Amino acid sequence: MKLLQGLRPILESLLAVILGLLAGSILMMFFKYQPAEAYIALFKGSFGTLGDILETLAFAVPIMLTAITFALGVRAGLFNIGAEGQMYLGAIGAVAVAGLLHLPPVLHVLAATLAGMIAGALWSLIPALLKVWRGVHEVISTIMFNWIAYHFSIYLAIYFLAQPGRAERTVPALPTARYPVLMEGSTLTAAIFAALVFCLFIYFYLWGTRSGYELRLVGENPHAARYAGASAKKVIMISFILGGMAAGLAGASQIIGRPPAWSLYATLGNVYGLGFDGIGVALIGRNHPLGGILAAILYGALQHGGRYMEYQAGVDSEMVRAINGIIIVALSIPELWAIIKRRIKR
Amino acid sequence: MSSKPLIEMKSIHKVYPDGTVALRGVDFELYRGEVVGLLGENGAGKTTLMKILSGLLPPTSGEIYYDGRKVHFRNPSDALKLGIGMVHQYFALVPPFTALENILLGQEKAGRLSPPDLKRARERIQALMEETGLTVPLDTPIELLSAGVQQRVEILKVLYRGTEVLILDEPTSYLTPLEVEELFKIMRNLKAQGKAIVFITHKLREVMEISDRIQVLRNGVVTGKLPTSEATFEKLAIMMVGKEVIPQAVRSEAEPGEPILKVKDLYVMSDFGTMAVKGVSFEVRAGEIFGIAGVEGNGQSELVQAITGLRRPLKGEIWIKDHNVTALGPRQLYALGLSHIPEDKSKFGLAMNFDLAENSILSRQWEPQFAGAFGRLNWDNILKFADRLVKSFNVVAPGLRTPVRSLSGGNQQRLLVGRELSKEPSLIVAAHPTRGLDIASTVYIRELLIKMRDAGKAVLLVSADLDEILELSDRIAVMYEGEFLGEGKIGQFAREEIGMMMGGVKLKK
Numbered sequence: 001m002k003l004l005q006g007l008r009p010i011l012e013s014l015l016a017v018i019l020g021l022l023a024g025s026i027l028m029m030f031f032k033y034q035p036a037e038a039y040i041a042l043f044k045g046s047f048g049t050l051g052d053i054l055e056t057l058a059f060a061v062p063i064m065l066t067a068i069t070f071a072l073g074v075r076a077g078l079f080n081i082g083a084e085g086q087m088y089l090g091a092i093g094a095v096a097v098a099g100l101l102h103l104p105p106v107l108h109v110l111a112a113t114l115a116g117m118i119a120g121a122l123w124s125l126i127p128a129l130l131k132v133w134r135g136v137h138e139v140i141s142t143i144m145f146n147w148i149a150y151h152f153s154i155y156l157a158i159y160f161l162a163q164p165g166r167a168e169r170t171v172p173a174l175p176t177a178r179y180p181v182l183m184e185g186s187t188l189t190a191a192i193f194a195a196l197v198f199c200l201f202i203y204f205y206l207w208g209t210r211s212g213y214e215l216r217l218v219g220e221n222p223h224a225a226r227y228a229g230a231s232a233k234k235v236i237m238i239s240f241i242l243g244g245m246a247a248g249l250a251g252a253s254q255i256i257g258r259p260p261a262w263s264l265y266a267t268l269g270n271v272y273g274l275g276f277d278g279i280g281v282a283l284i285g286r287n288h289p290l291g292g293i294l295a296a297i298l299y300g301a302l303q304h305g306g307r308y309m310e311y312q313a314g315v316d317s318e319m320v321r322a323i324n325g326i327i328i329v330a331l332s333i334p335e336l337w338a339i340i341k342r343r344i345k346r
Numbered sequence: 347m348s349s350k351p352l353i354e355m356k357s358i359h360k361v362y363p364d365g366t367v368a369l370r371g372v373d374f375e376l377y378r379g380e381v382v383g384l385l386g387e388n389g390a391g392k393t394t395l396m397k398i399l400s401g402l403l404p405p406t407s408g409e410i411y412y413d414g415r416k417v418h419f420r421n422p423s424d425a426l427k428l429g430i431g432m433v434h435q436y437f438a439l440v441p442p443f444t445a446l447e448n449i450l451l452g453q454e455k456a457g458r459l460s461p462p463d464l465k466r467a468r469e470r471i472q473a474l475m476e477e478t479g480l481t482v483p484l485d486t487p488i489e490l491l492s493a494g495v496q497q498r499v500e501i502l503k504v505l506y507r508g509t510e511v512l513i514l515d516e517p518t519s520y521l522t523p524l525e526v527e528e529l530f531k532i533m534r535n536l537k538a539q540g541k542a543i544v545f546i547t548h549k550l551r552e553v554m555e556i557s558d559r560i561q562v563l564r565n566g567v568v569t570g571k572l573p574t575s576e577a578t579f580e581k582l583a584i585m586m587v588g589k590e591v592i593p594q595a596v597r598s599e600a601e602p603g604e605p606i607l608k609v610k611d612l613y614v615m616s617d618f619g620t621m622a623v624k625g626v627s628f629e630v631r632a633g634e635i636f637g638i639a640g641v642e643g644n645g646q647s648e649l650v651q652a653i654t655g656l657r658r659p660l661k662g663e664i665w666i667k668d669h670n671v672t673a674l675g676p677r678q679l680y681a682l683g684l685s686h687i688p689e690d691k692s693k694f695g696l697a698m699n700f701d702l703a704e705n706s707i708l709s710r711q712w713e714p715q716f717a718g719a720f721g722r723l724n725w726d727n728i729l730k731f732a733d734r735l736v737k738s739f740n741v742v743a744p745g746l747r748t749p750v751r752s753l754s755g756g757n758q759q760r761l762l763v764g765r766e767l768s769k770e771p772s773l774i775v776a777a778h779p780t781r782g783l784d785i786a787s788t789v790y791i792r793e794l795l796i797k798m799r800d801a802g803k804a805v806l807l808v809s810a811d812l813d814e815i816l817e818l819s820d821r822i823a824v825m826y827e828g829e830f831l832g833e834g835k836i837g838q839f840a841r842e843e844i845g846m847m848m849g850g851v852k853l854k855k
Contacts, residue, residue, distance in 0.1 A: 208723055208725075209720070209722055210711050210712060210717035210723060213723060220697045221696075221697045221698070223693045224696065224697045224708060227694040228677075228711060229676040229677025229678075229709060230711075
């Protein structure tokens with residue numbers, strides 16, 4: 001009984017995967033593709049060789065972090081969708097320290113990582129303060145801040161961080177500031193360890209500390225939190241700041257931990273969308289930091305393996321994205337439903 | 347008054363899905379051109395009976411006749427078609443909409459896409475206002491109007507639908523005395539036009555002033571039916587709360603020690619912006635239970651919230667022992683020895699989706715035994731403590747890691763009470779501690795409160811259950827419209843005297 005209860009989320013998710021795959025097949029059959037062939041290509045492409053597995057993981061790294069941003073918000077009763085903007089600023093922070101400063105090898109990596117996290121946290125601070133002081137709803141402020149971050153980051157990339165003679169991107173991270181690549185020819189770097197450590201830290205924080213307990217309490221039942229003497233304002237600040245750090249780290253990981261660019265494209269093309277993807281991944285992972293890791297790997301598999309669907313099974317890339325989308329939506333439904341139920345109850 | 351009743355309800359029974367029996371065979375009749383006062387305490391079944399008449403609730407059994415014809419309501423619009431409309435205690439208006447828009451809501455005589463014919467509707471409403479004396483500014487947003495005017499809008503909303511039978515549920519709760527007088531004037535006016543009005547209330551003076559007949563309910567049974575001319579406060583109070591003497595729980599005489607809680611001239615606002623507590627002063631001493639009786643909604647919740655740090659008082663002082671705690675928050679109060687058993691456990695006292703262990707430290711999560719260095723939770727201690735609570739307070743639960751949502755109400759309350767009483771408190775504030783619980787849990791929790799008293803704790807008990815107050819308290823006060831109408835030792839007041847004070851009648855002693 002107890003075991004069954006613990007397994008329930010996993011069983012639900014499995015069912016959702018099956019439904020998503022089925023829905024994807026129907027879509028493919030409608031357009032006269034071979035679903036079985038396509039799915040085999042998808043699986044082989046994402047997990048077929050060691051190299052593919054590493055590539056799948058490389059895709060998962062930033063997403064598991066931006067998923068944390070959203071999950072921390074939901075756990076505190078917030079709808080923080082500002083990971084995108086915070087992630088841009090994290091990338092900018094990392095570029096500045098990794099590309100412009102000269103530091104000794106290990107220290108340089110640490111400094112650039114930290115710079116990204118701090119930049120992300122600072123960007124999340126304004127919506128947080130607006131919420132605490134003036135009650136500005138976080139959905140409004142974070143959406144607006146995503147746009148401000150987008151244009152601000154492009155501006156900084158072009159005017160202050162551009163590589164001379166290369167208008168399309170910023171200065172690259174100096175070799176001293178790069179996370180080592182884990183296998184020749186792969187784009188997975190040791191940045192994955194930084195991401196995993198951060199996820200574990202958040203897991204420990206939420207369930208192993210008083211502050212994390214109070215954060216979850218505010219999200220679960222704000223009245224009971226007041227009764228328990230927990231400060232909702234403090235919880236909002238912490239949720240935003242830790243979330244901003246996660247998003248900042250995600251941005252930094254794409255600069256100092258993802259070949260071949262090692263820099264930020266002036267269009268933000270190599271980071272664009274990672275923050276929003278984290279929302280779906282957080283929902284699939286039930287807003288749990290460890291669930292988020294698994295969900296991010298699944299997401300990475302769809303991203304990386306999807307390319308194989310295209311040239312092995314001949315599925316158009318637009319169709320691949322539609323199928324991925326269907327699977328993601330199907331997977332998010334259980335948690336999304338739980339959140340909606342909670343909101344209606346209030 | 348004609349001789350044939352317009353409405354007749356016969357042998358109405360109502361059992362709620364959760365098993366609560368609200369009505370046990372109630373007969374009710376209503377004639378044209380009269381005001382009937384429907385009197386009773388909390389949970390007597392007044393509102394349930396009228397919700398059945400207005401089609402909001404189906405009766406479990408029983409019959410309703412309209413003009414001698416048997417009727418069956420599936421929903422409120424069925425009842426409205428026959429001209430039966432109810433104004434609820436809590437208004438259902440859209441704050442940013444104007445009065446006019448609120449009155450018309452759901453009544454727009456227009457196609458889905460064409461604008462409603464506001465001009466004609468306005469003329470009709472203006473005529474209605476002149477006819478009834480219910481004047482309201484039609485173009486002002488509801489949120490800018492006072493409670494009294496909002497209520498007029500509610501009444502207009504019902505009358506606009508062509509109502510012959512108007513049901514008013516506790517309509518004077520949020521009104522000033524002047525507004526009450528105006529409401530009564532309007533009610534008399536409507537009566538003169540031949541409308542039938544049901545006035546649900548617990549206020550004795552008001553029912554005596556405005557009604558022609560009074561029907562009293564108690565525990566879902568009719569305990570009295572009489573013309574107002576034959577009613578006295580005493581008679582009504584006995585019908586409302588009964589006369590039987592509740593034996594005090596077996597225990598020794600109180601030996602009160604030093605005062606633990608002192609409340610001085612306290613004023614507290616409600617969420618509706620009205621003054622909920624108006625200059626209340628009292629003391630609770632170590633080793634006694636001080637019970638505050640009263641019909642709910644007379645300021646008890648706000649008083650408790652002010653004492654427990656959940657609501658800032660407007661004026662006055664609260665002292666715990668030698669500390670002025672008026673401005674302190676819950677956490678600091680707990681450190682001074684406060685235990686709070688809140689009135690709504692699922693709202694304040696427990697987090698339903700948290701497991702039993704997590705709930706066992708709610709409001710105690712900062713204690714060093716649970717949170718160590720860097721705020722690290724000590725799960726070993728927490729689980730041990732939760733296990734102890736479960737065992738010593740007889741909580742029946744499948745496990746410590748089950749969400750408390752899956753526990754029965756009685757077991758949830760045992761967990762909460764256990765958690766609060768094991769704090770080593772010096773002051774216990776218990777609000778409706780046994781409401782909605784099974785008999786075994788009720789008896790158990792009352793025994794615990796007496797044990798606490800005997801152990802020298804000061805206990806403040808707030809309850810709408812008069813039996814509970816009489817059984818447990820050493821001293822009592824009766825709260826009515828934010829004030830104490832009477833205060834004294836238990837045994838000093840007869841039951842019907844307390845009933846009269848609950849109905850707002852001051853004793854002449």
